[in-house]
Amino acid sequence: MRRQFLALTVLTLAATSAAAADRMNPTDLRRVTKAREHLVPAVAKEFGPKARFVHLFGQGKGMLAGVVAEIPADALGTDELPLLAIVQYDEATGAVRVVDREFKYREARTVGPEVALLDGEGNLHLRDANGRERLLAQGVGGDLFPTAKGDALVATLAMSRGPKHETSVGLIDMKGRVKVLADGPGVDATPSISPDGRTVVFVSGRTTVASFYVTDVDGAAPRQLTNLGMDSTMLYGGPPKGFVPPPVSSHHMAWLSDDVLRYNAGGGEFWKLNVRTGEASADLGGEK
Numbered sequence: 688m689r690r691q692f693l694a695l696t697v698l699t700l701a702a703t704s705a706a707a708a709d710r711m712n713p714t715d716l717r718r719v720t721k722a723r724e725h726l727v728p729a730v731a732k733e734f735g736p737k738a739r740f741v742h743l744f745g746q747g748k749g750m751l752a753g754v755v756a757e758i759p760a761d762a763l764g765t766d767e768l769p770l771l772a773i774v775q776y777d778e779a780t781g782a783v784r785v786v787d788r789e790f791k792y793r794e795a796r797t798v799g800p801e802v803a804l805l806d807g808e809g810n811l812h813l814r815d816a817n818g819r820e821r822l823l824a825q826g827v828g829g830d831l832f833p834t835a836k837g838d839a840l841v842a843t844l845a846m847s848r849g850p851k852h853e854t855s856v857g858l859i860d861m862k863g864r865v866k867v868l869a870d871g872p873g874v875d876a877t878p879s880i881s882p883d884g885r886t887v888v889f890v891s892g893r894t895t896v897a898s899f900y901v902t903d904v905d906g907a908a909p910r911q912l913t914n915l916g917m918d919s920t921m922l923y924g925g926p927p928k929g930f931v932p933p934p935v936s937s938h939h940m941a942w943l944s945d946d947v948l949r950y951n952a953g954g955g956e957f958w959k960l961n962v963r964t965g966e967a968s969a970d971l972g973g974e975k
Contacts, residue, residue, distance in 0.1 A: 712957055712970055718778070726776055729783035730754055734772065741769070743776070744831070744938045749797030750776045752783075756790055768793055770807050786814075794829050796938075798861075799837020805829060809845055811859070823863045828854050830937040832879045841868070841878040841887055856889045858904055868902050869909045877933070879940045879948060880904070881962070888912070888948060888962050890933045895919040897933040901962050912965035931967040932958065 726740050730752075737757035744751040753771035773786040773795045786795065786802055794805045803823065804812045811827045814820040828843040839860040844867065855870035856878045869875045871893040878889040888901050891909070898914040913931035921927045932952040934940060939951035948960045949970060960967040 715955075715957060721778070721781070722776065725781040725783060726752055726774075730774065733774070733783075733785055734788065740774070742771070742938070744794060744796050745833075746778065746939075746941060748777050748779060750778055751786065751795045751797060751802070752776050753792070753795065754790075768807070771795075773802075773804065775802075794831050794938075796831040796833055796840065798833040798840055801837075803831055803833070803840060805831060811842075813861070823861070824859050824865055827859070828876070830877050832937045832940065834880055834884045835882040835942075836884060839880075839884075841880045841889075843876040843878065856887065856902075858887070866904075866906065868904070868906050869900065871909065875900075877937045879937050879942070879950075881945045881948075882942050883945045886945065886962055888960070896922065899931065899933070899960060899962075899965070899967075912960070912962065913967055915965075931960070932956075 722743065730738050730740050734754055734756065738754055739758050740752045740754045742753040744753065752774050754774060755769045755771060770790045771792045772788045772790050773792055775784050775786050787804065791806055792804050793807060796803050798813070800816055802814045804814060805827055806812065809825060809827050810822060811824045812820050813823045826845050828845040830843040831840055832842070833840040839858055841856065841858050844855045844857045844865070853874045854876050856868050856875045858866045858868055868887055869889055869891070871891055873892050875889055875891045878887055880887050885903055886901060887903060888899055890897050891900050894911070894917070896914050896917045896919055899912040900909040901912050902909045917927065917930065934950040935953040936951070941949045943949055943959070946961055946963050948962055950958055950960065952958045957970045958967055959970045
């Protein structure tokens with residue numbers, strides 16, 4: 688699955704540009720500033736002055752951050768992923784603790800009381816509070832998003848059916864059972880699951896334009912939610928009227944209800960999406 692190297696979202700080490708800050712919801716801007724204030728010195732202390740945190744996974748008390756030993760002098764290719772050490776960051780208190788200081792992970796997410804760690808080979812491990820670890824699943828591509836109950840997570844799965852089926856979206860329970868929910872041509876990725884544990888949304892390029900689709904945990908036929916009737920030729924010269932941007936990752940999605948998903952569209956902008964109707968709009972917000 689192709690990814691831009693260090694596709695830095697709004698909550699990363701990269702300083703927020705003035706233009707992005709102008710578009711960002713003030714609440715999000717405060718979260719970015721607070722995260723930097725706590726994580727930058729803590730990472731330097733634990734990993735050395737060249738180390739940088741480059742990604743945040745999740746929100747709240749169980750937020751995790753990915754750390755690189757140093758930023759490469761030359762940008763890596765789009766298929767190259769930096770391997771990360773993992774720290775936990777508590778948004779409420781600002782506390783930072785090391786989860787694993789080895790640089791060997793692609794992603795990490797808190798799942799209930801445990802931590803799911805995805806290594807560079809696509810092996811998904813589950814580690815409990817006592818440090819005991821077990822292999823949960825293999826062939827996992829990334830985009831980990833846990834259920835609200837912490838009893839499963841959705842993820843992008845690496846497929847081996849040839850070039851027409853690059854990735855799929857699946858549900859992985861805590862016993863390691865994997866259920867494929869969506870497997871269209873090309874890339875199906877960036878899944879998220881609603882708080883009630885029933886609705887799954889994901890992004891697919893099966894129409895040549897990255898669009899949101901919706902299914903459920905029973906594997907109902909996916910339904911396109913956004914950018915209906917559009918194809919890639921319509922994006923030349925800029926997005927057409929009515930275009931809904933895809934999320935930059937599944938790690939900065941937050942459900943406001945069982946029907947409404949809020950996500951990071953990149954460039955400092957967050958959007959809201961009604962997963963029943965497909966209605967979407969930029970969430971510029973105001974002081975909260």
